[in-house]
Amino acid sequence: xxxxxxxxxxxxxxxxxxxxxxxxxxxxxxxxxxxxxxxxxxxxxxxxxxxxxxxxxxxxxxxxxxxxxxxxxxxxxxxxxxxxxxxxxxxxxxxxxxxxxxxxxxxxxxxxxxxxxxxxxxxxxxxxxxxxxxxxxxxxxxxxxxxxxxxxxxxxxxxxxxxxxxxxxxxxxxxxxxxxxxxxxxxxxxxxxxxxxxxxxxxxxxxxxxxxxxxxxxxxxx
Amino acid sequence: xxxxxxxxxxxxxxxxxxxxxxxxxxxxxxxxxxxxxxxxxxxxxxxxxxxxxxxxxxxxxxxxxxxxxxxxxxxxxxxxxxxxxxxxxxxxxxxxxxxxxxxxxxxxxxxxxxxxxxxxxxxxxxxxxxxxxxxxxxxxxxxxxxxxxxxxxxxxxxxxxxxxxxxxxxxxxxxxxxxxxxxxxxxxxxxxxxxxxxxxxxxxxxxxxxxxxxxxxxxxxx
Numbered sequence: 411x412x413x414x415x416x417x418x419x420x421x422x423x424x425x426x427x428x429x430x431x432x433x434x435x436x437x438x439x440x441x442x443x444x445x446x447x448x449x450x451x452x453x454x455x456x457x458x459x460x461x462x463x464x465x466x467x468x469x470x471x472x473x474x475x476x477x478x479x480x481x482x483x484x485x486x487x488x489x490x491x492x493x494x495x496x497x498x499x500x501x502x503x504x505x506x507x508x509x510x511x512x513x514x515x516x517x518x519x520x521x522x523x524x525x526x527x528x529x530x531x532x533x534x535x536x537x538x539x540x541x542x543x544x545x546x547x548x549x550x551x552x553x554x555x556x557x558x559x560x561x562x563x564x565x566x567x568x569x570x571x572x573x574x575x576x577x578x579x580x581x582x583x584x585x586x587x588x589x590x591x592x593x594x595x596x597x598x599x600x601x602x603x604x605x606x607x608x609x610x611x612x613x614x615x616x617x618x619x620x621x622x623x624x625x626x627x628x629x630x631x632x
Numbered sequence: 633x634x635x636x637x638x639x640x641x642x643x644x645x646x647x648x649x650x651x652x653x654x655x656x657x658x659x660x661x662x663x664x665x666x667x668x669x670x671x672x673x674x675x676x677x678x679x680x681x682x683x684x685x686x687x688x689x690x691x692x693x694x695x696x697x698x699x700x701x702x703x704x705x706x707x708x709x710x711x712x713x714x715x716x717x718x719x720x721x722x723x724x725x726x727x728x729x730x731x732x733x734x735x736x737x738x739x740x741x742x743x744x745x746x747x748x749x750x751x752x753x754x755x756x757x758x759x760x761x762x763x764x765x766x767x768x769x770x771x772x773x774x775x776x777x778x779x780x781x782x783x784x785x786x787x788x789x790x791x792x793x794x795x796x797x798x799x800x801x802x803x804x805x806x807x808x809x810x811x812x813x814x815x816x817x818x819x820x821x822x823x824x825x826x827x828x829x830x831x832x833x834x835x836x837x838x839x840x841x842x843x844x845x846x847x848x849x850x851x852x853x854x
Contacts (some may be wrong), residue, residue, distance in 0.1 A: 446751075585804060589795075
């Protein structure tokens with residue numbers, strides 16, 4: 411469906427239609443999560459969602475447009491949540507970072523494909539779109555990390571640490587675990603996408619990262 | 633060179649031929665590293681290596697066989713190096729772990745595609761092949777981590793930590809950094825595959841991981 415048809419058709423924000431749009435994104439997200447992949451087929455999407463795959467064209471232009479919309483949906487939630495956390499005046503930097511790392515784990519548990527989707531879109535998009543992704547999601551997260559670490563350093567609770575490199579350490583540790591699920595499943599008969607393992611990995615990662623960043627005199631035995 | 637020429641030609645283990653096999657693997661490795669991808673085209677491989685792509689069929693059966701051979705080449709080097717490190721009787725667990733983490737960074741700097749190649753092969757191979765990969769590479773690395781952490785715990789220098797989860801934390805932090813290079817390049821005009829940044833990230837990661845695992849009374853200010 412091209413632009414003209416859209417304009418002539420139902421309004422984009424009618425309840426049924428916005429429900430269908432969300433359902434397409436939810437289903438795409440589930441397929442990626444279960445299959446541990448970013449390449450999904452429109453026929454599987456149509457089968458699983460019960461919606462005609464022409465709706466992908468209607469809402470998103472094409473498959474790449476739908477992937478972009480899914481990235482926007484997931485990344486916007488992250489940036490909003492990090493901003494809200496940073497704005498909590500009554501919370502100290504250590505508590506904020508603990509809370510944040512736990513949320514990173516939960517995010518990759520829910521969207522284990524997120525990092526690969528981001529890489530894919532940056533790689534395959536034109537420069538303007540890559541720049542949009544960078545400006546809208548990566549730069550704000552980078553600034554948030556910088557601010558949080560600076561405040562902890564000022565309060566004397568964190569060691570001096572490069573916030574950009576720290577960002578890669580934290581998201582890498584979280585991403586690697588859940589994106590390794592097929593290895594664990596095939597090779598060790600274990601599924602990482604269980605709530606029990608998520609909780610165990612969350613505790614491990616929060617403890618580990620906090621031990622890595624807390625100033626020596628703030629370290630406690632565990 | 634087609635199959636007939638190959639069969640009629642020199643034996644498989646003649647120096648020229650084994651040179652060609654290595655050259656194909658080296659070139660495939662370079663293409664993956666530079667392009668930040670695992671899917672390479674045989675025509676690019678042929679163009680870059682100067683070898684006829686029929687040699688892929690001759691040495692590896694097909695493209696999947698070549699990917700398997702590349703994984704074997706890179707993973708065998710890692711397992712051998714970890715085993716050698718563990719066998720060093722005069723080295724204490726802390727020094728061994730420091731050395732190992734530095735090597736993990738160097739490995740992902742050289743082969744930033746390695747984790748994705750592993751995931752891809754486990755996902756797309758049959759059960760027997762996935763099991764072979766697990767038995768030959770993942771299980772030995774898992775046992776090595778378990779042994780190293782147990783010896784550090786016994787010596788009182790490490791905190792109690794789950795060695796399997798720790799494995800994901802370390803490799804995830806290393807992998808994420810170098811596989812994010814296209815994001816850094818497109819979005820921040822920065823290339824992660826420079827020796828300067830590799831060295832900076834190595835130092836950061838070694839410090840960070842050691843701070844995360846050392847017992848509180850072994851922590852020093854930096």
